[in-house]
Amino acid sequence: MKFRAEIFVAGLLFSSLSFAEDEAPHLWWGHEALASDVEQCVLKSQVALLKNGYKNISLNEQYHFLYATKEKMRVGIQCLAQGNGSFVYVNVAGGDIKAVEQNRNNLLSAIN
Numbered sequence: 412m413k414f415r416a417e418i419f420v421a422g423l424l425f426s427s428l429s430f431a432e433d434e435a436p437h438l439w440w441g442h443e444a445l446a447s448d449v450e451q452c453v454l455k456s457q458v459a460l461l462k463n464g465y466k467n468i469s470l471n472e473q474y475h476f477l478y479a480t481k482e483k484m485r486v487g488i489q490c491l492a493q494g495n496g497s498f499v500y501v502n503v504a505g506g507d508i509k510a511v512e513q514n515r516n517n518l519l520s521a522i523n
């Protein structure tokens with residue numbers, strides 16, 4: 412069975428958030444192919460998280476997966492090897508749809 416990173420990340424983000432009963436969480440995700448290798452992708456992702464005010468940054472080195480929080484938002488970033496470069500998935504979840512979208516856009520721009 413092939414591991415689907417984006418499904419895992421989405422599940423992790425939703426399960427770790429608490430929302431009011433009448434408020435549905437919002438999830439914005441994006442992905443980019445990068446010319447840099449996986450290690451550079453992880454480093455760029457860490458810098459992007461710090462520059463965008465994320466805290467509690469955790470790194471799973473085996474899977475090149477980062478998890479962080481900012482206010483009531485959660486983010487998961489995974490870097491995967493792709494040829495000579497890498498591929499990055501960015502998932503942001505939270506209650507404020509505009510903030511979630513803006514944070515996703517900011518992170519992707521900073522990583523790329």
